[in-house]
Amino acid sequence: MKSMADNLQLNSEGKLKHFLTIEGLDKSLLTEILDLAESFVDMTDNQVKKVPLLRGKTIVNLFFENSTRTRTTFELAAKRLSADVLSMSISTSSTSKGESLLDTIRNLEAMFVDMFVVRHGISGAAHFIAQQTAAHISVINAGDGQHAHPTQAMLDMFTIRQIKKDFSNLRVAIIGDILHSRVARSQIQALNTLGAAEVRVIAPKTLLPAYVETLGVSVSHNLTEGLKDIDVIIMLRLQKERMSSALLPSESEYFKCFGLTEDKLKIARPDAIVMHPGPINRGVEIDSKVADGPQSVILKQVSNGIAVRMAVMSMAMQKRGVV
Amino acid sequence: MLELSELLDNLETSLKDIIVKRKLVNPLMIGIRTGGTVIAEILHGRLNIHEPLGLLDISFYRDDFSQIGVHPNVKPSQLPTHIEGRDIILIDDVFYTGRTIRAALNEIFDYGRPNQVVLGVLIERDGKQIPLCPDCFGARITLAANQRIKLTGSSEQLAIHLETIDATA
Numbered sequence A: 001m002k003s004m005a006d007n008l009q010l011n012s013e014g015k016l017k018h019f020l021t022i023e024g025l026d027k028s029l030l031t032e033i034l035d036l037a038e039s040f041v042d043m044t045d046n047q048v049k050k051v052p053l054l055r056g057k058t059i060v061n062l063f064f065e066n067s068t069r070t071r072t073t074f075e076l077a078a079k080r081l082s083a084d085v086l087s088m089s090i091s092t093s094s095t096s097k098g099e100s101l102l103d104t105i106r107n108l109e110a111m112f113v114d115m116f117v118v119r120h121g122i123s124g125a126a127h128f129i130a131q132q133t134a135a136h137i138s139v140i141n142a143g144d145g146q147h148a149h150p151t152q153a154m155l156d157m158f159t160i161r162q163i164k165k166d167f168s169n170l171r172v173a174i175i176g177d178i179l180h181s182r183v184a185r186s187q188i189q190a191l192n193t194l195g196a197a198e199v200r201v202i203a204p205k206t207l208l209p210a211y212v213e214t215l216g217v218s219v220s221h222n223l224t225e226g227l228k229d230i231d232v233i234i235m236l237r238l239q240k241e242r243m244s245s246a247l248l249p250s251e252s253e254y255f256k257c258f259g260l261t262e263d264k265l266k267i268a269r270p271d272a273i274v275m276h277p278g279p280i281n282r283g284v285e286i287d288s289k290v291a292d293g294p295q296s297v298i299l300k301q302v303s304n305g306i307a308v309r310m311a312v313m314s315m316a317m318q319k320r321g322v323v
Numbered sequence B: 001m002l003e004l005s006e007l008l009d010n011l012e013t014s015l016k017d018i019i020v021k022r023k024l025v026n027p028l029m030i031g032i033r034t035g036g037t038v039i040a041e042i043l044h045g046r047l048n049i050h051e052p053l054g055l056l057d058i059s060f061y062r063d064d065f066s067q068i069g070v071h072p073n074v075k076p077s078q079l080p081t082h083i084e085g086r087d088i089i090l091i092d093d094v095f096y097t098g099r100t101i102r103a104a105l106n107e108i109f110d111y112g113r114p115n116q117v118v119l120g121v122l123i124e125r126d127g128k129q130i131p132l133c134p135d136c137f138g139a140r141i142t143l144a145a146n147q148r149i150k151l152t153g154s155s156e157q158l159a160i161h162l163e164t165i166d167a168t169a
Helices: A004-009 A027-045 A069-080 A101-109 A125-132 A150-164 A182-193 A251-258 A298-317 B004-021 B035-046 B099-111
Strands: A058-063 A084-089 A115-120 A138-144 A171-175 A198-202 A218-220 A232-235 A273-275 B028-032 B054-056 B087-095 B116-125 B136-141 B147-152 B159-164
Touching (some): A027 A150, A069 A298, A138 A182, A171 A182, A273 A298, B035 B147
Parallel strands (some): A058 A084, A115 A138, A171 A198, A198 A218
């Protein structure tokens, strides 16, 4: 059954209008994003890293939460598509004077904006804006609370496909703070939709949401056992800022049990790749030798972020006549 | 009516003439994907062009993006060398509205400022919508508005098809 979220994300012809969550999007649409991103990734070798696809369009990055990588790559992606882009850190603007989210949106709409890229600390914020905003405006979710971070998940899928070619034989481990991670939720949905052989979450019980198995994952509480046969290792950042209670004895204890070191990495398949959405807490969830080691593709993820975001933005902006 | 080998011969002769007339120096040949690729490959060999063949994918430069969107699997454009100051022979299969050439020129000029660009097409048909026209062509034909001309196959088995589009479709 299709949920409201699906209908909201797609136009009447089933094309992407908003990109809010991976949930409800089918394999062919996710593959279309990856294929189009492939075309953009080759562009980075060009002397002129710019195409005129979104010339004359105005894109506003609305960041209610801090971000370096995501905001910068969204901004670069928009610029490489020739859009005019405005990045707003809302903590420094009118909301601190008491303006509501909806009033902020209405004011920006009045400035003839074509797309909002939204990051917000509250789950569902991007959905809310997509529901409320004028019909011609597209909304891209750049991370909402603990709910979803779909472009991060897609750039991770892109990086995995680039190296491993095919998802059907892949065993992927997502390790660490699943509880607070919107990235993990989107990754799990994307990996299952694209047909990965297994998605395994490895974390202490206190950092897993209740009923995590219902997301379509296998569960392990032991890193040494959990890493066996794994092709792709995704490390998550320990989100200390979102922790409201004592979920861990200490960071050093966490590193001892769940930190990825060179020795632990050897348990996984010899050609396993190591990923991390950033920012990295070195010595907390991952050892520097692994993060900077030969199996790490962490910086490749960052580069790919631009191409994937270009793909999502241009897909959401096409067919503007159809609502 | 349209003999492929004859069209290719005509285009080759015409291009040879223009290379002399316009004094093209060590020209660079660029084919437009996908229709122009095969034609460019054939002519690249026949004209003995030293530089490797360049290929252009104009998908990101089309003017109908907002109407039809982008097709995934856009191949990257491959320009083997710098464009700046070069003499360029641009090749496509069919010249129709002129919009493809407009997009191709925009893309080429994003790479640099060529000295001159000449355009060669296998077939020029009527129906142009912008003030551009090919310098060389294999044949010039007139078709009904609902007719399209298409090239299929690789360089060994190239074939020309005339399609009639059902107006009621």
